[in-house]
Amino acid sequence: MLGKLLKYETKATARWFLPMYGGILLFALFNKLFMLFNFSDMDVHGIPVFFQSILGIVQAMTVFLYVMIIVATFALTFFIMLQRFYKNLLGDEGYLMFTLPVDASSHIWSKLLVSVFWTVCSVIVTILSVIVMAAYPEMFQDFALFCEKAFQVLFTQTGLNATAFFIEFVLLVLITLFTGNLMFYASISVGHTRGKHRVLYAFVAYIVFYMIQQIITSVVIVVAGMVLDTNYWTDLMMDTAPTTLIHIIMIFSILYNVVAGIVYYLITNYVLSKKLNLE
Template identity: 40%
Template sequence: MLGKLMKYEIKATGRILLPLYGVLLAFTLINKLFIGNNWDTLDASTLGGIPAVLSIFAYGVTMAAIFIVTFFIIIQRFYKNLLGDEGYLMHTLPVTTWKNILSKLLIGIFWTVISGIVAILSIFILAFSVSNFDPNFFNELGKVFSEIYKEVGISGFMLFLEFILAVFIQMAMGIIMIYASISIGHLFNKRKILSSFGAFIVLNIIMNTITSILGITFSWKLEMYADTINQHSLGLLHGIIWGVIAVNLIFFICYFFITNYVVKNKLNLE
């Protein structure tokens, strides 16, 4: 059932986001045509003149819109589907509450990642130049990775994978924190949106306070064992990343529990 919910979410959100991605890539190609790689010399004499400037402006607006709209949809789909009028239908489906929440969360992460990939691809297209491209680029890149492997071994690549995992968990934690804030705000009979903002601020203060205490404690431990740590710096990096993963995972579980509890037991669709 979770797969069906996710498929429905992708269809519902893709109708808005996919055309937006297409518009961004279209403006990317238009800017590439107008300007090529001569960004430093862009003025009224550039091919297209004012249209080129307008195209660049439209490109920048569309780039910003991708992330703003993605963020808005992540919030809107959760609020409207589970806490708004559509909640009457969603909560009659033969599916548990946590699956409804998880489907929104996973698709929110999915579109956030896709938005980042599309943005990077767009920038790469604008920056790419056939005349300046080195055919041996990928060979040189392979040599760089080989040298890194000789220096740090498999541990260096594991460090990269751990970093990617930490980014995904941080992303998931940030989204579920917003869901938890909206759910708490929905407990109030009036000014639910304002209450959601207040809940977000309170949760953020609590989280920052805890992480600051942990950070100070960790820094103090580093000073105590500085000599030993210097001899195992790579292991220290592994420890730091896994520490960050663990802390964010704990916050994620707490926020998910809050969201699930409120939506399941304290739902008020009036």
């Protein structure tokens, strides 16, 4: 059933995102075309100054619109994430969704996976659009060269394990996305358990969750600081390479986010399966 839910969730959201992606790439293309023309050259060919300044304005406009569409796309990613959970599951459309023979966890996963999917797609499309604008014949060779340089500075010289760091980084970003979404879902769900002022309670829940996370983070840092201050640990630290420390921090961040995500998931799942009250 999760597969079917994913199919319909993607369909329902694609009609928002695909036009935006088309817009981003189209305006990137416009910008590229404008960049190919050099207006000061045109002056020599006898184009009036007036016409030239209009072209300048249009060029500035396309750049502005390009940036705006990107901003709008990311705002949309966020808005759709909230709206699909709040309206499609806990609004009128929930009457349909929660009478389907599907369990609550499938609903959560379908919303979550599709939301993360679109966030990743938005990032990829934005990168693509930059590539479109920056494109020149030797771009890929140059880029490879740049990567090689960067790699040397970051990894070869520091001795950091590149593959491990890369995997850790991607994992951390993805898991932060999942946990971030689940934090909103859990907040909305907690708000749903109240009879009235559900949106207000959702806000309050979000702030409370945020504060709890902050407190836990602070406590961990303080405790870690105290523990590490002892002689045994200080000696050990001296012997440990800073690159190892980076790995430890990355892995710890990942685990921390995973645990937070699981807690938010459990809260959401509990409310949707045991405390559902659609009005």
